[in-house]
Amino acid sequence: xxxxxxxxxxxxxxxxxxxxxxxxxxxxxxxxxxxxxxxxxxxxxxxxxxxxxxxxxxxxxxxxxxxxxxxxxxxxxxxxxxxxxxxxxxxxxxxxxxxxxxxxxxxxxxxxxxxxxxxxxxxxxxxxxxxxxxxxxxxxxxxxxxxxxxxxxxxxxxxxxxxxxxxxxxxxxxxxxxxxxxxxxxxxxxxxxxxxxxxxxxxxxxxxxxxxxxxxxxxxxxxxxxxxxxxxxxxxxxxxxxxx
Amino acid sequence: xxxxxxxxxxxxxxxxxxxxxxxxxxxxxxxxxxxxxxxxxxxxxxxxxxxxxxxxxxxxxxxxxxxxxxxxxxxxxxxxxxxxxxxxxxxxxxxxxxxxxxxxxxxxxxxxxxxxxxxxxxxxxxxxxxxxxxxxxxxxxxxxxxxxxxxxxxxxxxxxxxxxxxxxxxxxxxxxxxxxxxxxxxxxxxxxxxxxxxxxxxxxxxxxxxxxxxxxxx
Numbered sequence: 001x002x003x004x005x006x007x008x009x010x011x012x013x014x015x016x017x018x019x020x021x022x023x024x025x026x027x028x029x030x031x032x033x034x035x036x037x038x039x040x041x042x043x044x045x046x047x048x049x050x051x052x053x054x055x056x057x058x059x060x061x062x063x064x065x066x067x068x069x070x071x072x073x074x075x076x077x078x079x080x081x082x083x084x085x086x087x088x089x090x091x092x093x094x095x096x097x098x099x100x101x102x103x104x105x106x107x108x109x110x111x112x113x114x115x116x117x118x119x120x121x122x123x124x125x126x127x128x129x130x131x132x133x134x135x136x137x138x139x140x141x142x143x144x145x146x147x148x149x150x151x152x153x154x155x156x157x158x159x160x161x162x163x164x165x166x167x168x169x170x171x172x173x174x175x176x177x178x179x180x181x182x183x184x185x186x187x188x189x190x191x192x193x194x195x196x197x198x199x200x201x202x203x204x205x206x207x208x209x210x211x212x213x214x215x216x217x218x219x220x221x222x223x224x225x226x227x228x229x230x231x232x233x234x235x236x237x238x239x240x241x242x243x244x
Numbered sequence: 245x246x247x248x249x250x251x252x253x254x255x256x257x258x259x260x261x262x263x264x265x266x267x268x269x270x271x272x273x274x275x276x277x278x279x280x281x282x283x284x285x286x287x288x289x290x291x292x293x294x295x296x297x298x299x300x301x302x303x304x305x306x307x308x309x310x311x312x313x314x315x316x317x318x319x320x321x322x323x324x325x326x327x328x329x330x331x332x333x334x335x336x337x338x339x340x341x342x343x344x345x346x347x348x349x350x351x352x353x354x355x356x357x358x359x360x361x362x363x364x365x366x367x368x369x370x371x372x373x374x375x376x377x378x379x380x381x382x383x384x385x386x387x388x389x390x391x392x393x394x395x396x397x398x399x400x401x402x403x404x405x406x407x408x409x410x411x412x413x414x415x416x417x418x419x420x421x422x423x424x425x426x427x428x429x430x431x432x433x434x435x436x437x438x439x440x441x442x443x444x445x446x447x448x449x450x451x452x453x454x455x456x457x458x459x460x461x462x
Binding site: 082089091105136 | 358360361363364365366367368369370371374378379382383386459460461462
């Protein structure tokens, strides 16, 4: 059995009086691609942000490998450095070139020498097919290219897993393919990923395991073949019938 | 003596005064910059105590006339044993005042940086301080230049109130000259022109800085 990278146990999160996540538990194994799907506003993004504590969970525990990262005195910055995060709206640093976006974490968080950081950053930019755009600023790149830079930024830190928060939702339809292609390759290479997405094609063909979330809970979980063909819950079946 | 000969004849003294005005402005804007940044950070990122302290400072200096502040500093403080020479008092007074205004411009610029920038910085493991240092402030400086230029120009012109505490800046030199030959109108026309030229030069310098550090593609 592959090693567990992330374990989430009974996670709860509320904003004011609204409970967004109502007790979620799951595990992600090494090299697994876990895809989270479900209607909008059911806490999928919040769940991702609770994993690396960009939002702090109200209750429940999260382990990264064998370290419980929800403990009060843990160095969360060090933990975050080893969990990649790819945002829906890219969030590249606007004042930095693609190269600097990718190597700033290496230099300022990992405190790596410029030369070494540059080497890694260039390599990661090539990996996402942007070897010829390293000196471009975000505003000079298309949305798809920006999102690929942000994937390279996550990869450069050599993370234990990468969290993708609807990585293609902000893209024009013709740019979605290039981002998905990069993600498919990462899955093949064995990068551990949790992907929140509405791309059912991607979920079906790439996911090892799919989580269907509705109203703050995991309604069902299983391999794509099972979930798409024989959903156990009416809600899941209804969701699929609407989007396909 | 016609106007131009007259202007020429008083120009050495006026240049001396201009230099003092410029020196005063540069020192005061620097103090304001050095204090303004932490003040703005306190207002944006500070806890309740820091927020309150920085807000009180800023509101106190923006809510009272600069001349009053200068008089308190120069004529008021000696009564509790603190004395500054005129030029020093003017630099401190203008600097503390400018800090309050600059802090507000900085705050506005920090808040204009998109929220996602801080979130992304934290997501790669930067501490809040590193994120501010490497991600937020570099963007803030670019955004703040237009309003900061305004502050610099206002401060240069406001530096003339140092005349009220016996600093030999441009207006003060003008008064001395005019009191000797009574050609007040001409003297102050020349002085207005000098201010105008300095303002134009500063404007151009800041414009070119703005262009130079502009983020490509934005």
